[in-house]
Amino acid sequence: MSTEAIKAKPKAQDYATDQDVRWCPGCGDYSILKQVQSVFAELEVDKDNTVFISGIGCSSRFPYYMNTYGMHSIHGRAPAFASGLKSINPDLNLWVITGDGDSLSIGGNHFIHALRRNFNLNILLFNNQIYGLTKGQYSPTSEKGKVTKSTPVGSVDHPFNPLALSMGADSTFVARSMDRDPKHLRAVLLRAQEHKGTSLVEIYQNCNIFNDGAFFTFTEKETKGETVLFAEQGKPLVFGANNDKGIKLDGFTPRVVNLSEASANELWIHDETDRVKAGILTRFFDDPSKEGALPRPFGIFYVEQRSNYETEMIAQVNKAVAAKKANLNDLLRGSNTWEIK
Amino acid sequence: MTVVKEIKEVVTILFAGDSGDGIQLTGGQFTDTAAMLGNDISTFPNFPAEIRAPIGTVAGVSGFQLNFGSVEIFTPGDQCDVLVVMNAAALKVNLKSLKPGGVIIANTAGFDKKNLRLAKMDEEYTIQADKKLDGFKVHEVDVTKLTRETLESSGLGTKAVDRSKNMFVLGFLYWIYDRPMDNTINFIESKFKGKQDLIDTNIKVMKAGYHYGETCEAFPTQIEVKPADIEKGVYRNVIGNQAAAIGLIAAANKAGLDLFYGTYPITPASDILHTLSRHKNFNVKTYQAEDEIAAICSAIGASYGGALGVTASSGPGIALKGEAIGLAVSLELPLVIVNVQRGGPSTGLPTKTEQSDLLQAMYGRNGEAPVPIIAAQSPTDCFDAVYEACKIAVEHVTPVFFLSDGFIANGSEPWKVLSEDQLSDITVKFAPPREESDAAFLPYQRDEKGSRPWAIPGTKGLAHRIGGIEKENLTGNISYDPDNHELMTRLRQEKVDNIANYLPEQKLDSGKEGDKLLVLTWGSTYGVVKTAVQDLQKEGVSVAHAHVRYMNPLPKNLSELLKKFDKILMPEMNNGQFVRIIRDKFLVPAIPFNKIQGLPFYSREIKAKIKEVLN
Ligand code: SF4
Numbered sequence: 001m002s003t004e005a006i007k008a009k010p011k012a013q014d015y016a017t018d019q020d021v022r023w024c025p026g027c028g029d030y031s032i033l034k035q036v037q038s039v040f041a042e043l044e045v046d047k048d049n050t051v052f053i054s055g056i057g058c059s060s061r062f063p064y065y066m067n068t069y070g071m072h073s074i075h076g077r078a079p080a081f082a083s084g085l086k087s088i089n090p091d092l093n094l095w096v097i098t099g100d101g102d103s104l105s106i107g108g109n110h111f112i113h114a115l116r117r118n119f120n121l122n123i124l125l126f127n128n129q130i131y132g133l134t135k136g137q138y139s140p141t142s143e144k145g146k147v148t149k150s151t152p153v154g155s156v157d158h159p160f161n162p163l164a165l166s167m168g169a170d171s172t173f174v175a176r177s178m179d180r181d182p183k184h185l186r187a188v189l190l191r192a193q194e195h196k197g198t199s200l201v202e203i204y205q206n207c208n209i210f211n212d213g214a215f216f217t218f219t220e221k222e223t224k225g226e227t228v229l230f231a232e233q234g235k236p237l238v239f240g241a242n243n244d245k246g247i248k249l250d251g252f253t254p255r256v257v258n259l260s261e262a263s264a265n266e267l268w269i270h271d272e273t274d275r276v277k278a279g280i281l282t283r284f285f286d287d288p289s290k291e292g293a294l295p296r297p298f299g300i301f302y303v304e305q306r307s308n309y310e311t312e313m314i315a316q317v318n319k320a321v322a323a324k325k326a327n328l329n330d331l332l333r334g335s336n337t338w339e340i341k
Numbered sequence: 342m343t344v345v346k347e348i349k350e351v352v353t354i355l356f357a358g359d360s361g362d363g364i365q366l367t368g369g370q371f372t373d374t375a376a377m378l379g380n381d382i383s384t385f386p387n388f389p390a391e392i393r394a395p396i397g398t399v400a401g402v403s404g405f406q407l408n409f410g411s412v413e414i415f416t417p418g419d420q421c422d423v424l425v426v427m428n429a430a431a432l433k434v435n436l437k438s439l440k441p442g443g444v445i446i447a448n449t450a451g452f453d454k455k456n457l458r459l460a461k462m463d464e465e466y467t468i469q470a471d472k473k474l475d476g477f478k479v480h481e482v483d484v485t486k487l488t489r490e491t492l493e494s495s496g497l498g499t500k501a502v503d504r505s506k507n508m509f510v511l512g513f514l515y516w517i518y519d520r521p522m523d524n525t526i527n528f529i530e531s532k533f534k535g536k537q538d539l540i541d542t543n544i545k546v547m548k549a550g551y552h553y554g555e556t557c558e559a560f561p562t563q564i565e566v567k568p569a570d571i572e573k574g575v576y577r578n579v580i581g582n583q584a585a586a587i588g589l590i591a592a593a594n595k596a597g598l599d600l601f602y603g604t605y606p607i608t609p610a611s612d613i614l615h616t617l618s619r620h621k622n623f624n625v626k627t628y629q630a631e632d633e634i635a636a637i638c639s640a641i642g643a644s645y646g647g648a649l650g651v652t653a654s655s656g657p658g659i660a661l662k663g664e665a666i667g668l669a670v671s672l673e674l675p676l677v678i679v680n681v682q683r684g685g686p687s688t689g690l691p692t693k694t695e696q697s698d699l700l701q702a703m704y705g706r707n708g709e710a711p712v713p714i715i716a717a718q719s720p721t722d723c724f725d726a727v728y729e730a731c732k733i734a735v736e737h738v739t740p741v742f743f744l745s746d747g748f749i750a751n752g753s754e755p756w757k758v759l760s761e762d763q764l765s766d767i768t769v770k771f772a773p774p775r776e777e778s779d780a781a782f783l784p785y786q787r788d789e790k791g792s793r794p795w796a797i798p799g800t801k802g803l804a805h806r807i808g809g810i811e812k813e814n815l816t817g818n819i820s821y822d823p824d825n826h827e828l829m830t831r832l833r834q835e836k837v838d839n840i841a842n843y844l845p846e847q848k849l850d851s852g853k854e855g856d857k858l859l860v861l862t863w864g865s866t867y868g869v870v871k872t873a874v875q876d877l878q879k880e881g882v883s884v885a886h887a888h889v890r891y892m893n894p895l896p897k898n899l900s901e902l903l904k905k906f907d908k909i910l911m912p913e914m915n916n917g918q919f920v921r922i923i924r925d926k927f928l929v930p931a932i933p934f935n936k937i938q939g940l941p942f943y944s945r946e947i948k949a950k951i952k953e954v955l956n
């Protein structure tokens with residue numbers, strides 16, 4: 001690959017490394033890697049100024065496959081490494097790659113604190129509702145009653161709703177997409193990259209070895225029409241195989257209405273800057289097999305402009321530097337001295 | 342009245358009272374004044390574990406011990422000559438620390454029924470009738486009453502008046518030791534700037550204490566401690582944690598790096614954070630992380646980005662950081678890990694001192710994960726030791742442990758003011774940018790030191806991946822190859838061992854080769870052992886002292902030096918940690934001597950043990 005080629009217009013492959021990708025054949029991670037590389041090509045991302053930091057898990061191998069800087073760190077801690085790095089070099093294009101076990105179990109603390117601090121970085125949360133790398137134990141997002149190697153008679157854990165958790169941690173960018181919808185994923189990634197703050201993108205990812213089909217109701221043609229709601233800014237919340245249903249807010253309670261019976265201006269208009277509505281939308285978390293279940297929303301739920309931690313930290317330092325010139329001799333001397341003659 | 346003056350070489354005073362009695366401030370002021378008069382000094386504050394421990398109780402007693410003299414001082418002193426107690430609990434806790442025949446100055450107001458009850462003492466107790474006080478010179482002073490009388494017309498409330506009673510004690514001691522009050526007057530004026538009433542009352546009470554000494558005739562003699570014969574020059578006072586903070590700033594400054602300090606509040610390390618956060622103008626970034634793990638991970642992230650990453654804690658926090666330290670070993674990035682040790686295990690004795698995390702620093706990680714270790718020996722040495730830790734971290738591209746402990750972290754001593762050009766250079770070598778046409782970048786190619794390049798994100802042409810999985814030599818790509826793993830394990834170890842080639846050789850602190858006994862120490866026991874050994878040498882005892890500061894790798898000549906002695910004694914404030922390393926590495930029959938009370942050794946304990954071993 002020559003420098004001129006990059007300058008001309010980078011291709012997605014230019015962001016791939018020479019390392020063999022070692023995910024299981026058919027794993028949803030492949031599609032996410034491909035979309036990230038193609039978004040990078042589209043944005044002509046400078047690979048020397050880009051860093052991927054991950055924790056531990058299948059998804060956390062991601063940095064090895066991106067021809068950028070990368071750190072495959074320790075389990076759950078990627079946001080903590082990212083916060084130190086971003087404090088030192090705020091201009092880096094920084095991506096954190098994590099999974100449901102990595103970010104919501106062992107790394108839960110770092111995850112919520114990263115969101116509230118709002119460093120300017122992107123967190124891609126590959127949610128496959130299972131521990132893949134350790135060969136199939138239930139995860140903090142597995143549905144209650146999940147039968148796995150570690151729960152032969154079903155798990156008794158109530159699962160996390162990652163997006164509701166993110167809203168609770170005052171995240172400034174909350175979105176959901178899926179591995180099986182490249183177009184949607186690309187659009188969300190582009191917005192995440194644009195956002196100045198911690199962008200949290202939950203990606204439903206199929207682990208075809210240990211949890212195959214966990215999200216098929218939302219990703220497959222046969223079912224997704226009735227179960228999936230794509231939220232688009234400024235547009236009414238409409239779904240259904242024939243786009244014949246909508247969502248209406250009855251006070252704070254969302255209700256499914258038939259478009260033939262309801263008028264268009266009664267419908268919930270998606271506004272990604274509305275915190276209260278975003279909170280309600282993240283709570284659309286019903287088991288899709290249940291009668292009367294609300295559809296599962298995808299898209300950008302919430303966006304807020306709020307100052308970044310690193311910007312404020314650096315401003316404090318700059319202010320101190322401007323106010324008082326650093327003088328090492330003065331520091332060594334201190335304010336109270338005496339002389340022995 | 343003409344006052345007789347008695348001359349003394351060394352005096353140890355212990356101020357004790359309730360946390361709210363202003364004990365630390367009184368001790369600190371006496372220290373500053375003594376230092377300015379040219380005495381050598383060493384101090385040791387002893388805090389209760391609870392911030393607002395119940396008033397008047399044994400648990401709430403706070404102490405400040407000060408040793409000053411006209412000779413060189415290396416410790417805060419063994420037992421004290423003068424014990425100042427503000428209440429009954431303070432006497433109960435500290436009487437054992439007073440020398441036979443020593444002086445007690447007791448605030449009688451602190452011995453009323455309520456205080457006796459709080460101290461769990463008999464309500465009928467009186468100082469006069471206490472047989473245990475026979476043989477001590479007891480001076481009862483109703484400090485509370487005298488302070489109130491002094492401020493009768495001030496218009497201040499009783500509470501505010503009582504708060505200044507420590508100034509009465511300070512003034513009284515200033516008279517006994519014939520010290521001028523100017524330094525404290527200046528201090529009061531700047532501390533209470535703009536609050537003239539507080540300035541006036543505090544000075545008035547201090548002067549009242551001084552005049553009380555003059556007129557009460559309780560002390561017919563004043564005691565004079567002449568200036569010590571210490572090296573000429575300009576001095577300041579410094580507390581160990583403060584010296585460590587200044588050392589970190591100085592090292593980053595000399596290296597031309599930003600300092601990033603990722604930490605989580607913990608006793609007794611937090612004061613380093615407090616000091617650093619006030620020096621942002623030196624490009625210091627302090628990051629109070631969500632937990633101990635995030636603290637070290639953020640520091641590693643900062644180092645990866647090209648800063649001097651530092652994290653600090655005490656034993657329990659270091660335990661939490663273990664996995665990340667292993668990652669830093671594997672990534673081979675510069676990092677300084679500060680451990681201000683305290684009593685353990687678990688929460689242990691948070692405000693007390695111990696040297697019990699040496700083996701944790703040495704071995705407390707999974708896998709083969711060698712980390713260089715430097716231990717400070719005194720409050721001022723915290724500066725030098727942490728500076729060296731930074732230099733090694735940056736120049737050898739490795740995590741480094743800096744060990745301090747509660748004793749030296751909170752203790753203070755005079756520090757001869759250094760200037761910037763006396764500090765050794767710290768050379769930073771970032772991997773240079775690379776053109777596409779240049780040879781491939783090899784992130785794990787080593788230089789003559791055995792170190793890999795420090796390649797920071799944002800550098801053109803160096804995009805590469807690192808991580809905690811074993812890496813192939815040179816390329817850094819993931820490798821599960823058995824031979825490669827053995828090679829990498831050895832290369833990481835060699836890199837650390839090789840640091841010994843850049844360190845000074847081990848010297849004897851005192852004594853000579855061939856003496857009958859070598860006392861071998863590390864860390865904060867230095868001053869106490871030095872004092873004990875020198876005293877015995879004056880008595881003609883054949884004993885030498887060596888103090889190790891480079892705990893890993895050990896000085897190259899240490900083995901040879903140890904072989905020059907028949908007997909080796911190793912005092913440690915733990916259950917025997919360094920002694921295990923020495924026995925293991927050099928197969929010498931070193932004798933452990935341990936104190937595990939959360940308190941430093943006394944010189945007399947060391948002397949007695951040396952004599953026992955030699956007989
Ligand atoms: S175990 Fe599952 S998540 Fe992991 S690589 Fe295989 S398919 Fe993907």
